Amino acid sequence: MEIWLDSNNEKALPEWPPIRVLGLENSDVAEINLDDFRAQEEALSLIGSVPWLLVRCSNWTIIPLENLIAVSRGSGTKIAAAINSNAEINGAAFALEHGVDAILVQSEDLESAIKVADTRKSHSSSNAFSKLDLRFAKVTSIETSGLGERVCIDLTQRIEKGEGLAIGSSSNLLCLIHGETIPSEYVPSRPFRVNAGAIHSYVLMADGRTRYLSELNSGDSVAVISKDGSSRPASIGRLKIERRPMQTIRLEHQSSTSQIVVQYAETVRLVSRDGEAISITDIDEGTEVSILKGDGIRHVGLHLDGEMVER
Numbered sequence: 001m002e003i004w005l006d007s008n009n010e011k012a013l014p015e016w017p018p019i020r021v022l023g024l025e026n027s028d029v030a031e032i033n034l035d036d037f038r039a040q041e042e043a044l045s046l047i048g049s050v051p052w053l054l055v056r057c058s059n060w061t062i063i064p065l066e067n068l069i070a071v072s073r074g075s076g077t078k079i080a081a082a083i084n085s086n087a088e089i090n091g092a093a094f095a096l097e098h099g100v101d102a103i104l105v106q107s108e109d110l111e112s113a114i115k116v117a118d119t120r121k122s123h124s125s126s127n128a129f130s131k132l133d134l135r136f137a138k139v140t141s142i143e144t145s146g147l148g149e150r151v152c153i154d155l156t157q158r159i160e161k162g163e164g165l166a167i168g169s170s171s172n173l174l175c176l177i178h179g180e181t182i183p184s185e186y187v188p189s190r191p192f193r194v195n196a197g198a199i200h201s202y203v204l205m206a207d208g209r210t211r212y213l214s215e216l217n218s219g220d221s222v223a224v225i226s227k228d229g230s231s232r233p234a235s236i237g238r239l240k241i242e243r244r245p246m247q248t249i250r251l252e253h254q255s256s257t258s259q260i261v262v263q264y265a266e267t268v269r270l271v272s273r274d275g276e277a278i279s280i281t282d283i284d285e286g287t288e289v290s291i292l293k294g295d296g297i298r299h300v301g302l303h304l305d306g307e308m309v310e311r
Contacts, residue, residue: 001099001102001103001116001120002080002101003019003102003103003110003113003117004022004080004103004104004105005019005020005021005104005106005107005110006022006104006106006107028050028051029052029053029054029080030052030054031055032046032053032054032055032056034055034056034057034065035058035059040064040067040068043055043064044068044071047068047071047072047077048075050077051076051078052077052078052079052080053068053072053077053078053079054080054081054082055068055079055081055082056082057084062095065079065081065100066095069095069098069099069100073098078102079100079101079102080100080101080102080103081103082103082104083103083104083113085109086109086112089103089109089112090116093116093117093119099120133229134176134227134228134291134292135253135290135291135292135293136253136273136289136290136291137173137175137252137253137288137289138251138252138253138287138288139249139250139251139283139284139286139288140250140251140257140285141248141250141285142247142249142250142284142285143247143248144245144246144247144248144264145198145246145247145261146246147243147244147246148198148243148246148261149199149242149243150195150196150198150241150242150243150263151196151201151213151239151240151241152241152242153165153194153196153213153236153239154190154192154236154237154238154239155192155194155222155234155236155237156192156235156236156237157234157235158181158191158192159179159192159193159224159234160181161181161182161277162227162228162271162277163179163181163225164176164177164178164194164224164225164271165179165194165196165203165204165222165223166203166204166223167194167196167201167202167203167213167260168201168202168258168260168291169200169202169258169260170202170258170259171202171210172256172258172293173251173257173258173291173292173293174202174203174204174210174291174292175251175270175290175291176225176227176270176271176289176290176291176292177196177197177262177268178194178269178271178277179191179193179194180193180195180267181277182267184266184267195265195267196213197213197260197261197263197268198213198246198261198262199214199241200212200213200214201261203216203222204222204223204292205220205221205222206231206233216236216239217236217239218236218239220235220236221233221236222234222236227271227275227290244263244265245263246261246262246263247261247263247280248260248261249270251291253291253293256293262280264280264281265280266279266281266282268280270283270289271290272287272288272289273290
């Protein structure tokens, strides 16, 4: 993390951490006064098009800064925050556990800023994110969950046998829910549909973000995942939300636990270890099903390194 000072600073500067003295001309820095939602939208629109984005807040708040940090990852734009008081330094330096790339401080706050930069330098990044990978979790219990709102996702293209969507109550343990490609004695197949489960659940989108099922709209693009872990994008044609009897299936993978809440119906299927679709009405404790396992945290659906507990 860099430390920035105004050009009128007269103190002798240390060699570390990197300290930039701002002059009158800063051609690589775009400034935004982040005082309302419209200003946040303007700031977000600049990410990816400028080297540095310097954020100034008359009423300093952390959430807009977190939003900018999350979106800026991998964009080529670095975020700097102007700090108005000593108390704000720590919040900016560790927002979303990553913090901003630079803080602009007053001369009297320089010593405190250097201490925080030293702390962040030594902060362990051992919880490295490993990309979502197809693994297997064991069913530990199956419970009825009363009535709930379930979401059917109807796509604008067919789903093949062995494909489905990654759904779950935890963004770090998403379960592969199979498409309705298999006809039953009483119901024809719906090869464009995934009965995705309870409305609170996460779903993996085509861009790698997660969204809540409640947030989805027609035209959004989700990731259709195959039993071998490959994926492809598919657009949503419509969503069908209805109240139905629900069931909670609790899962365990190594030391991680999570659950999915789905409609109790034989047409709702998961994917077993051998790649076959298995109805939730046929699942028992000890059954192994396909999951996508990740680590880290999510902020507005974006993945970041960090620690998070979901239950």
